[in-house]
Amino acid sequence: MIRRLRGLRTRLLVTFVLVAVLGATAAAWSSAASASGSLVTASQRQLSETLAGQIGAVTPQLTYPPDQATLDLLRGTVGGDTVVTYRDLRSASGADIELITDAVREAARSQNRLVTQRISAKGTAWLLLGTPVMITAPDGTRTPSGIEVYAVRDLTSVQEQINSLTRTAAVTSALVLPLAVVLALLAARTVLRPVRKLRDTARRLAAGDLDARSPPRGADELAELTVTINEMADSVQTSMTKMERMRADARRFAADVSHELRTPLTTLTAVVDVLAIVAEDMEADARESAQMAISETHRLVQLVEDLMEVSRFDAGTAKLRLEYIDAAEAVYYCVRARNWLGQVDLMARGETRQWLDRRRLDVIVANLVGNALRHGEPPVRVRVSADPEWLWVEVVDNGPGLSEEVLPHVFDRFYKADAARTRTPGSGLGLAIALENARLHGGDLVAGNAKRGGARFVLRLPRDLEDA
Structure with a gap:
């Protein structure tokens, strides 16, 4: 029982309760918005009913067709900020009647009923009302009399009540928020502290520290x-x-x-x-x-x-013995010493003198050219070039190139692209040794295929080895 109460699930439930408190704050805002909408609707309904009642009370006293006095009587009964019209006759009072829109007039005339529209003008909310005066026949038939009544009503008091509701919701949220944040931080600290320790332990393990451990605390998940x-x-x-x-x-x-x-x-x-x-x-x-x-x-x-x-x-005991040599010349002597000049097309470009390990460069070039002659077709093109940062040696043969299956494994030790070639000359370590020698110089060796066909190996060596 104690373990269940101290478990991770319980702490998560507490956290969710805190989230629910924040949800209650959101609900308060939603309620305030809903109450504001209801308040506006109720005020609109009350004003509409009042206008309809005033018109209904005075309708039996009107004469048809009406004259100016009839319109004045109707306008006086409805109150200020009102316009009463009948064809060319008009009776109006109030400074705000210019707020009445054409949309209200068109709606009242086309629908033959009381219509409303809420607008905001002069920094104030207004309710526009418009209705035709209907004549009821003895048989109950209602027909428009041609008299139209338009009124403007100030909704300032309603807006103030809405603002009050909004302020109340804001104050409630402001009071709840700090408490919710504090409780959430405390809960997060309790729950996430062991998670962070596990994360740190996992990072140490990933970095190679196999002695990294996290002491378990408590009895939860x-x-x-x-x-x-x-x-x-x-x-x-x-x-x-x-x-x-x-x-x-x-x-x-x-x-x-x-x-x-x-x-x-x-x-x-x-x-x-x-x-x-x-x-x-x-x-x-x-x-x-x-x-x-x-x-x-x-x-x-x-x-x-x-x-x-x-x-x-x-074992990490391989070391460089650097000499200031001409790389292009060293490549030439490598090819000549193995009697490959007749099968190799050599070309050098740029200043290729720099610090290198002559023996290891010879091993790299011999392995690349020898591999090209064994598995490709002559002539093998060898290009030596340099820029301010790198020395480049490119070896391309005229063979079929490297297949997609072979390409990822060309530098693997003892790898044979064709199982039937197990007795071909060489140890199966040449390209692997060439790659290691390139990396020992701080460079790299990559394999691929030339655009015109044939395998292509590119050796890249840095030019700043004088301090190595």
Whole structure:
């Protein structure tokens, strides 16, 4: 029972009661408006009935057709601010009769009954009344006599009563509002304090602080939610710790294996180099086997080198060794060293001298051009350009380009666009290493397709690396 009374639902109900108090204030304004409308309607009805009664009392004394004296008699009976007309005859009194509108006259004549219109003029509310005088025959038939009566009545007293009602509603609202605000603030503070604490805890968890927790308070639904979130955070922290440990073990394993393989692979490389020299004198079958062994050994050496490079990126130990070099010249030497000049179209534009890591730039360009030659078609176009902020290296091949399925994964490690190409040259890490080297420089590497076809890779490196 105590828990139910202290629960979040109870506090919400209290909050809704406070909202109802504010609703009552709105109802007071609505009531005032309704009362004002009723007051105006009642006043209009009373004035209309009074005018009709005055005309009805004097109608038997009138002569038809009426003369000026008859009109004066009728106007005097109705009172001031009145106009009585009959064809060209007219009897009027009062300074406000000019307020009578043509709309009232037309309505009285066309409808043959008493009509009214409320207007505002001279800063005052007025009621205009107009009615024809009807002649009742012995058989009860009523016909217009041609006499028309128009009157103007001041509604100032009614407007003052309406203003009084409005002021009363305003005072009531002004008295209720501060109390309602205070109570609402207190209720909101009580309800929202634990919610804000949960929000802060969630933000800390999202920012990577897996030790963030919120101590549960009370015994309501928010306390239960806090306990659930804390349990979830414990589970996530345990899972993340295990995952991080597994990743660290995997990185360490790859680095250790690569390091341990380096020495025997160096020896094996020396052996296959000797084997390459004597392979030409072997029988055809033996020569083919030897060449396959040589090729696979070089591929294995490259894979181990790439794994060691990746492990350095993962461990955060990869560092830049900056030199002030001509980037366009470095790209040329990269292509020439691999005997690709006949398949590559080189072009440089702008001043391309800047601070760069020559070896890592060579790795990026070699991977991009080599990938273009393997999976595209020559000639491969390489463009080097620069502006005040960035150095750009664009590599475009003449192949079919990158499909929509391949494009999101081109920089993934060991990704093969075609499962049948698992034995193609390369380690499957080249583009991933190129991207890491670009980011190590503070730049980026993006893949796409050229407008005229072919895969297009764009390397972007910042020009302000002299202080790095």
